[in-house]
Every structure is written in structure tokens, then in C-alpha cells.
Amino acid sequence: MSRISSLKKALNKIYFGDNIVSISELRYLPRWIILFIDIVIILISIFISYEIVLGLGVSPLNTISFAQKYLLILCVNVLFMYIFKTFSGIIRHSTFFDLFKLLLASFFTVVSLELLNLLNAAVFSFKLIRTPVLLVYFSVSFTFLFMFRLLVKEFFNIVKEFRRSSLKKRILILGIDEQAVAIGSVILDNSHLPYQVVGFITERQDSKKVRLLGKPIYSKQKVENNTKEDLGYEGVLIIKEMMSRQEMNDWVSLFLSKDIKIFKAPTVQKLRESDLSSSIKNLQIEDLLNRRPIVIENNKIKTHHQGKTVLITGGAGSIGSEIVRQVAQFNPKLIVVLDQAETPLYEIELEVRKNFPYIEFKFVLLDVRNLLRLECLFKEYKFSVVYHAAAYKHVPLVEDNPQEAVMTNISGSKNLACLSSKYSVERFVMVSTDKAVNPTNVMGATKRAAELFVQSMQNVEGNVTKFITTRFGNVLGSNGSVIPLFRKQIEGGGPVTITHPEIVRYFMTIPEACELVLEAGAMGKGGEVFVFDMGEPVKILDLAKRMIKLSGFEPNVDIKIIFTGLRSGEKLYEELLTDGAKSLATHHEKIMISEDPTVAYDSIRVLVEQLLEAAGKSNKMEVVKILKQIVPEYVSNNSIYEVLD
Known part of the structure; x- marks a missing residue:
């Protein structure tokens, strides 16, 4: 009932609202709609199968009408679809097991129809449907049913990725060295991260036509001469361990002058897949004041x-x-x-x-x-x-x-x-x-x-x-x-x-x-x-x-x-x-x-x-007076104790 109400809600929004329906609002289609679509695919598959056989020069049997043949194939196929519950799963989450059930339903449909042919031939001395038609139908129907599920699954994946990408922060990665490329690869491979790498940035001028991980490389000069809107990014990811304090301050000054958000990431050696999302953080002022790690004995x-x-x-x-x-x-x-x-x-x-x-x-x-x-x-x-x-x-x-x-x-x-x-x-x-x-x-x-x-x-x-x-x-x-x-x-x-x-x-x-x-x-x-x-x-x-x-x-x-x-x-x-x-x-x-x-x-x-x-x-003045005797260089500033100096 909840799926039907979700569908009604989506349809009402189209009819009475702004004609915009989010895929997430549609949720899951009812089973009867999936079955109805499968029936349409079966009917199309039967038609195509006969057309293929006719094209090969094989004439159909005239023992029963085409309508009866369509109805027979349809009923047997739907029966096995019901037995194997091929329409009960959520298509966008189809697995190999769901496809295997679809294969079994198509296989037993053709086997049952062929057995029915043989039985009818033994009793009445004629076949109902030619065997080549059944073999072609098996291939066509399974392919179409499989493609329908694959297309729906891919469609939802594309929509999901599009929606996810639209919510992600579009960032550049500072540097084109191995560390920068490795960090970029990790982000691109992890679709759950709220970041989308749109390119790399470097001081070098000879990398304009080169691409890294399929992304463009921008020069520092191009960033200086353009706004973040012109280049299509919102922030920059830096690996602060790979830069000197002066280098980082220069880059940060440039990014801040452009109102660009600055993120920091650890080196790949410190990065673990399990806590990747928490490893990328906003740059803090402490990062700019830090100096090289101290080596102690x-x-x-x-x-x-x-x-x-x-x-x-x-x-x-x-x-x-x-x-x-x-x-x-x-x-x-x-x-x-x-x-x-x-x-x-x-x-x-x-x-x-x-x-x-x-x-x-x-x-x-x-x-x-x-x-x-x-x-x-x-x-x-x-x-x-x-x-x-x-x-x-x-x-x-x-x-x-x-x-x-x-x-x-x-x-x-x-x-x-x-x-x-x-x-x-x-x-x-x-x-x-x-x-x-x-x-x-x-x-x-x-x-x-x-x-x-x-x-x-x-x-x-x-x-x-x-x-x-x-x-x-x-x-x-x-x-x-x-x-x-x-x-x-x-x-x-x-x-x-x-x-x-x-x-x-x-x-x-x-x-x-x-x-x-x-x-x-x-x-x-x-x-x-x-x-x-x-x-x-x-x-x-x-x-x-x-x-x-x-x-x-x-x-x-x-x-x-x-x-x-x-x-x-x-x-x-x-x-x-x-x-x-x-x-x-x-x-x-x-x-x-x-x-x-x-x-x-x-x-x-x-x-x-x-x-x-x-x-x-508790004599303040006496306390400070003696303190000034112990520490002669103590001279009060902006204080009531200046009178003691």
C-alpha cells in the first residue's frame, strides 16, 4: 500500500503541482506494475520472434490462431514468473540471483511449451508452435527482460550519482606529484565522499594540455586571473606535509583572496579507507602556524x-x-x-x-x-x-x-x-x-x-x-x-x-x-x-x-x-x-x-x-612591592601598581 500511495503522490504532483518528481519520491513500483511491464515485453518478444522466423523462411503452423498462440505462450511464461517470483524484487537492486530466476522462468517456459507440443502431436498428430519459434522466443524474451532490469538499475545509478555529485563540493587538488595524484584517485574511487575532484593546480606552466586521472591541470596564473566561478570549483584540497611553511602561506593567501574554501588531507601513508571521510578537514589557523616536526632524542x-x-x-x-x-x-x-x-x-x-x-x-x-x-x-x-x-x-x-x-x-x-x-x-x-x-x-x-x-x-x-x-x-x-x-x-x-x-x-x-x-x-x-x-x-x-x-x-x-x-x-x-x-x-x-x-x-x-x-x-600593594624587590626589572604597565615604580 505504501508503494501505491508513493506512486499516487508522484502522479498528483505531476497533475496538480510543478510537474517535477524526485526519483527518491517514487520509491519502489508495486509488483503488479512490474508484472504488467513484463507482460508487455513478452508480447513484444513473441511478435519479434515470429518476425525473425518468418524472415528466415520458416512458415508458421496454422493449427491454431495467432491470438491463441500469443495467449498460450503468455500464460505459460507468466505462470513460471509467478512460480519463481521474478517480479517481486526491487529492480534497481537486482542481483545475479534475480537474473538467474529470470533465466529459469524463461527456460521452463520454453521446455513446457515444447513438451506440450510433443504431447499434442502424440494425441492429435499436430504441433501447436514450431520449435524454432520457441528457441528464438527464449533468446529474445530473456534478453529483453534482462535488458529492462539492467536499464532500470543503471538509470537509478546514474540518477543517484548525479544527485550525489550535485551535492558534492567541487574541489581542486593542489599539486601534481604522486601524493596529490594518489589522494585524487582515492577520492574519485570513493563515491560516498562529499567531494568531487574537478582538476589539479600547480605552479608549473608546462602542464596545461596534460590531464591527470582524466581531469585538467590549472596553472597558478590561471587561478590568479580567474574567479572560482569561472573555473567551476568551490574549494582546494592541500596536503600540508608536502609543503614548506612559506609555500603553504603563499598558496593560502591566494586562495583566501579568491574566497576559496581550503581543505587539508593527510599523506596517503596516513590515510586509511575506513576513516577517509573524517581525514579530510577544513584548514585551521593552527596548520598555518605549525612548523616542521621536532626531532628529539x-x-x-x-x-x-x-x-x-x-x-x-x-x-x-x-x-x-x-x-x-x-x-x-x-x-x-x-x-x-x-x-x-x-x-x-x-x-x-x-x-x-x-x-x-x-x-x-x-x-x-x-x-x-x-x-x-x-x-x-x-x-x-x-x-x-x-x-x-x-x-x-x-x-x-x-x-x-x-x-x-x-x-x-x-x-x-x-x-x-x-x-x-x-x-x-x-x-x-x-x-x-x-x-x-x-x-x-x-x-x-x-x-x-x-x-x-x-x-x-x-x-x-x-x-x-x-x-x-x-x-x-x-x-x-x-x-x-x-x-x-x-x-x-x-x-x-x-x-x-x-x-x-x-x-x-x-x-x-x-x-x-x-x-x-x-x-x-x-x-x-x-x-x-x-x-x-x-x-x-x-x-x-x-x-x-x-x-x-x-x-x-x-x-x-x-x-x-x-x-x-x-x-x-x-x-x-x-x-x-x-x-x-x-x-x-x-x-x-x-x-x-x-x-x-x-x-x-x-x-x-x-x-x-x-x-x-x-x-x-591580603595587602595587594605590599605584595606587589616586595615582588618588585625580588624582580627588579618588573615595571608595571597599564596597571594600578605603576605607582610603585
Whole structure:
């Protein structure tokens, strides 16, 4: 009944509507219509069979009329069609088994008619139908019935492919090398992907008349001189691993200027048929800021972790959690993950227990300010390595709450450093920030003070722990970083807010930063401040414009950009070295040692105790005043604490 109603609906649409009927609306024809079409084909086949026989000079028998012959053949054939249910299947989904049933019905029809001939000849001494007619009919009827089903099946396949192609994104593939051709071939062979390859694009000028996979090759110049509508495509697929950062930026700038959507695909080696559709994604701003993969000395790092007990503070944060993942790859005896944030700690627990079932983990909900509880951990687990990533880092919040920053960033670091020395931890690696260099805000100053205290521990009498500090800039995708904020603002329709049109920042990916932390921790001999090569600084305004364009919008047309003014304590340019500090090269090209001024342990211990006492009394000005004594280069900017300078 549903098929009849679908047919009625389609017919009503033709009669009363716009005369347009979608193939998908017609759905499946009722069985009686299929049988009716088969009967028409049978009648035509009988007529053609007689015409062929007559053409061969064989005269038909006049024992019964043509009408009776037609009726006899038709009835017998329909009987066997009913027996084998040749009309009950869905034609567009016909299989070999359906065709085999059709063959059986035609075969038994002819055999039965011939037996009937023989029986009639034995009883009445004459045949009803000549045998040549039956043989020709068998061939003609089966061929026509088969062709009908084949044509319907192919018709629906063509319509289906046409409809699918009309919904697909028409894309060019950047490049004509083996990787580009292989990716193009995979897309063309997979009809379920929402992409249709319409050509390739290259910088070469000698490929205009050549075709790849049957598709044209466009030169870069042709793309520059035409719109995407002229060339008939909507987007471009790039394989970013096959290009240098400069090459990719040049191409992306061209595509964005043409309002062309940019997609990225992995190399064929990383591509698996099972997750092909999820492997092709929109290009993100992170892809343009990424640099070449870092080569680290895994064997040396493995030696410092394999079979060891490792403590990672701030282990639920963006940096700390990545350190957890990377350390887990080196088969430590135990990883203790410490954080005060309950939900993020639970989430990282679920993740790493699933991904590293063979590693033993301990998840501790604890604040690094709590010295007594921390000491219980050091006594129980006897750590070999400590990675200290716990800190308050949001500049405006910390500027308004300097007491809390002092207690966490300085007191917490002091607690961990002293316990590491007391319990003979092999290596203590502190994660710092470029905001600690010539700080203009409380956050940077507290991190610099923590650096100074940790460095001073190296020369304490009887100390055997190697205290190492690592310093780097912004990391892509970290909690509170600018890129997730911009992405959220763009998704919300804008505006995108920037503090100042000239503000610039260094960027590094989270995995890259953590790989360098592990490398620096392994190479450190104690007392060093390692700074990382952050590449070229990025202008935040340019970053915002590119993110808006990558999202398919036009800056200041679809998505507004507004400037809100520098926040309290914020500066335009970040630095990696303090004034007058020199940098020394290491064996790793991306890691340098900053020769910053140091402070004796006894001197900084007294100042830190005074600072913690002031923080306990909630006197902001007194806290920042002492902080400026510990970090003389700390000069407040756009802040209430400027009066102290």
C-alpha cells in the first residue's frame, strides 16, 4: 500500500503541482506494475520472434490462431514468473540471483511449451508452435527482460550519482606529484565522499594540455586571473606535509583572496579507507602556524623515564596533560598526576587509562600550596622526575588577585622545589613563560620569582637534584589562549575582539612545546633556564583576519573586528631573554640556554618569606612591592601598581 500511495503522490504532483518528481519520491513500483511491464515485453518478444522466423523462411503452423498462440505462450511464461517470483524484487537492486530466476522462468517456459507440443502431436498428430519459434522466443524474451532490469538499475545509478555529485563540493587538488595524484584517485574511487575532484593546480606552466586521472591541470596564473566561478570549483584540497611553511602561506593567501574554501588531507601513508571521510578537514589557523616536526632524542629521554616514578603537577591542564601523554610513551613505573581541578583531572584519567592501559597511574586531587600533603606524596612514591606545570597564568585575573598568584606560582613552586631537594629527586623541571622576561604584570613577575627560587636551589649545600627551567611563549589551543577565543567569537557571528592593532605574540603547538620540555629536562645539568626557538612572531590582527577568512567570512564585512585596548599588565611584544642576558646554543637547534642573573638562595628565601607573609594578609600593594624587590626589572604597565615604580 505504501508503494501505491508513493506512486499516487508522484502522479498528483505531476497533475496538480510543478510537474517535477524526485526519483527518491517514487520509491519502489508495486509488483503488479512490474508484472504488467513484463507482460508487455513478452508480447513484444513473441511478435519479434515470429518476425525473425518468418524472415528466415520458416512458415508458421496454422493449427491454431495467432491470438491463441500469443495467449498460450503468455500464460505459460507468466505462470513460471509467478512460480519463481521474478517480479517481486526491487529492480534497481537486482542481483545475479534475480537474473538467474529470470533465466529459469524463461527456460521452463520454453521446455513446457515444447513438451506440450510433443504431447499434442502424440494425441492429435499436430504441433501447436514450431520449435524454432520457441528457441528464438527464449533468446529474445530473456534478453529483453534482462535488458529492462539492467536499464532500470543503471538509470537509478546514474540518477543517484548525479544527485550525489550535485551535492558534492567541487574541489581542486593542489599539486601534481604522486601524493596529490594518489589522494585524487582515492577520492574519485570513493563515491560516498562529499567531494568531487574537478582538476589539479600547480605552479608549473608546462602542464596545461596534460590531464591527470582524466581531469585538467590549472596553472597558478590561471587561478590568479580567474574567479572560482569561472573555473567551476568551490574549494582546494592541500596536503600540508608536502609543503614548506612559506609555500603553504603563499598558496593560502591566494586562495583566501579568491574566497576559496581550503581543505587539508593527510599523506596517503596516513590515510586509511575506513576513516577517509573524517581525514579530510577544513584548514585551521593552527596548520598555518605549525612548523616542521621536532626531532628529539627519544633514547636519551627514555633513559630518564623508563622504570621511573614521575610526578606531573598541573597534569589536567593543557601543557601538563600533554606531558602526561608523552611521558607515558617511555614506559615509566608510575605516573602521579596532580591537579586541583576536579573535572579536568577526571577527564585526563579516563583518557590515559584507555590509551595507556599498561602504565600505572595515580591521580591526586591536591593544591601545590599544601606542603604537608605534598610531602606525604614524596615520602610514599620517591619520585625520580618532577615536572612542575601547575600555575595561575591568566594575566588580567592574576593582576587583580596577586595574593593568589603568589601563593600558587611562588609558594607552590617553592614547596615542590624544596621537597625535590629533600627527597633527592633526580630532575626537577619547571614550566615557565616568556611573560617572566622583563615582566609588566603580576603573572609574569611571579613566574620570574619562581624561576629565581628554583635556580637558587641548585647551589644549596647537599643538594643532588638537577633544577631545570623551561621558558616558552603562547601555545596553540591551550586553555584561555587567543585562538579558541577567536574561533568562539567567529562561530557566534562576531565581533572578534583584539586589545591592540599592533600586538604580536609567539606561538607554538602544545605537543611541540612539551617535546622541548622533555628534551630540555633530559639535557639539563642543573641551574639552567632553557628558552625555545618560537619562530617568527605573529601579528594578532593578521591572525584574526585569516581565521575569519578560513571560516568563509569577510573581515569587517561579515565579522567585525574591534579593538578593546591593552588589558591591565599586558604588553605589545613578548620577549624570551631578559635585558642583558646572553643565550648559549645547545646541541638542539630549537633550544638555547639563557644566562639570566641569579640570586643566592639565602637572599631570595628571606624575600619570599616576606612576600608570603604579605600575601597572607591580603595587602595587594605590599605584595606587589616586595615582588618588585625580588624582580627588579618588573615595571608595571597599564596597571594600578605603576605607582610603585
